[in-house]
Amino acid sequence: MKNLFLLLTVSLLLQRTSFSQVISEWRGIGRTGVYNETGLLKEWPKDGPPLLWSVSNLPVGNSSVAIAHNMIFTIGLEGEMDAIVAMDMKGNIVWQKPFGRAWTQSYPESRATPTIYGDYLYISSGKGDLACFKAVSGDLVWERKISEEYGGTYGRWGLAESLIVLDGKVFFTPGGKETTMVALDKLTGKTIWKSKSLKDNPSYTSPLLVEYGGRKTIVNVTENYIIGVNPDNGDIIWNFEFGSYATGRNNNINTPLFSDGYIYVTSGYDHKCVMLKLSDDASSVSLVWVDDVLDVHHGGAVKVGNYIYGSNWIRNSMGNWVCLNWETGKAMYEKKWENKGSIISADGMLYCYEEKSGNIALVEATPEDFRIVSTFQIDAKRGPYWAHPVIKDGILYVRHRESIWAYNIRK
Numbered sequence: 001m002k003n004l005f006l007l008l009t010v011s012l013l014l015q016r017t018s019f020s021q022v023i024s025e026w027r028g029i030g031r032t033g034v035y036n037e038t039g040l041l042k043e044w045p046k047d048g049p050p051l052l053w054s055v056s057n058l059p060v061g062n063s064s065v066a067i068a069h070n071m072i073f074t075i076g077l078e079g080e081m082d083a084i085v086a087m088d089m090k091g092n093i094v095w096q097k098p099f100g101r102a103w104t105q106s107y108p109e110s111r112a113t114p115t116i117y118g119d120y121l122y123i124s125s126g127k128g129d130l131a132c133f134k135a136v137s138g139d140l141v142w143e144r145k146i147s148e149e150y151g152g153t154y155g156r157w158g159l160a161e162s163l164i165v166l167d168g169k170v171f172f173t174p175g176g177k178e179t180t181m182v183a184l185d186k187l188t189g190k191t192i193w194k195s196k197s198l199k200d201n202p203s204y205t206s207p208l209l210v211e212y213g214g215r216k217t218i219v220n221v222t223e224n225y226i227i228g229v230n231p232d233n234g235d236i237i238w239n240f241e242f243g244s245y246a247t248g249r250n251n252n253i254n255t256p257l258f259s260d261g262y263i264y265v266t267s268g269y270d271h272k273c274v275m276l277k278l279s280d281d282a283s284s285v286s287l288v289w290v291d292d293v294l295d296v297h298h299g300g301a302v303k304v305g306n307y308i309y310g311s312n313w314i315r316n317s318m319g320n321w322v323c324l325n326w327e328t329g330k331a332m333y334e335k336k337w338e339n340k341g342s343i344i345s346a347d348g349m350l351y352c353y354e355e356k357s358g359n360i361a362l363v364e365a366t367p368e369d370f371r372i373v374s375t376f377q378i379d380a381k382r383g384p385y386w387a388h389p390v391i392k393d394g395i396l397y398v399r400h401r402e403s404i405w406a407y408n409i410r411k
Helices: 002-020
Strands: 051-055 066-068 071-078 081-087 093-101 115-117 120-124 130-134 140-144 164-166 169-172 182-185 191-194 208-212 215-221 225-229 236-241 257-259 262-265 273-278 285-291 302-304 307-311 321-325 331-335 341-346 349-354 359-364 372-377 390-392 395-400 403-408
Touching: 066 115, 066 390, 071 093, 081 120, 093 120, 093 130, 093 140, 115 164, 130 169, 164 208, 164 215, 208 257, 236 285, 257 302, 302 341, 307 341, 307 349, 341 390
Parallel strands: none
Antiparallel strands: 051 403, 066 071, 071 081, 081 093, 115 120, 120 130, 130 140, 164 169, 169 182, 182 191, 208 215, 215 225, 225 236, 257 262, 262 273, 273 285, 302 307, 307 321, 321 331, 341 349, 349 359, 359 372, 390 395, 395 403
16 A cells, blocks of 8 residues: 555656646747647648637637647737637637736737746736736736836837746846846746846847857847847847848847757848857857848748748738748748748648638748648638647647637648
8 A cells, every 4th residue: 555655646746747847839849830740641631631620709819829738828809908718629718817908009919829838827918918827727826017117118019929938037028228128037927137228129029048059048039139138147148230131111020040059030021131140159149141032021930951931021911932041041942822921840841821811731841842732721701810820739720810720630
């Protein structure tokens, strides 16, 4: 009996340890847009992959989904508040709670994606209100109006930052005259540090954790700068004047890509994209190349092999699909298909979700050509289709406004 009790205790501890390590965030682990999934279909049936379920009664939003603890999380607009919604794995709402003031001007629909770290869920609203909930129960742990408290500023569409959690801290970029970035205690919400101010506005970008040169760096993009911040104390280690490469609007939205000391940043509206190289100790950056073909509006980009894939901005209602060489920035192709949109990757394939009509394409990840293998169209009446798709355990989750569709893409 004693041995049985010991075995049960160890089993419970192992389960708790596993549970506490669960993490889900914007564009997958590492924010790369590349999902570590295998055994997926390399071609879809004529009408698309099998639909497992759909739901169409959610608060409206463009947020992607986060998946952890056998639950699905997203946010949507509830009056003048952003609301967090927790569902079971069939799309049934388990709990739903307002958490922060929504952006109420142009394009108010919710767009930040929840971050689940261990037992807790972290989220920011369109006006920079932050909250922490217990993920499973929905109990509120803490909330703060961070952007307001620190004199943060807004772009014409509010804020859209999906939070990063690291080493007991939650990071947020309010911008403005008082600070650029702040770090809060993840369990209490109390301020741990605030960085100096670069006297710049925030962008709509979600930050990226970079580990290189023996240090961790939080990389984000403000209106005019690409910045590297020390997560321990808030020191801005380096900044790069990205705004000088804008030829039109300077609305930065896409999370940077990182690989082996190199950081790629792209923005729409004919904004040139840049490749930066970190120094060996990650204390500075230098410019490697500049490109004017792949100016991603807000659909993100992915690195597969030695190539970058995404769609560019021609005008707000049009864009082409592009492949660049990671090392040189050379355009391998620029091809027209439907319209620009969001992109993710898994199992050596690209998943392209165009924003005008809701078509989704399965595309070979090859620099030779934009080779579409299969396409289908989600069952919705109007666009734009702006939420980024997510793949988890062989299921493709597609969000559009008040709806989510779950498709089986396993072989």
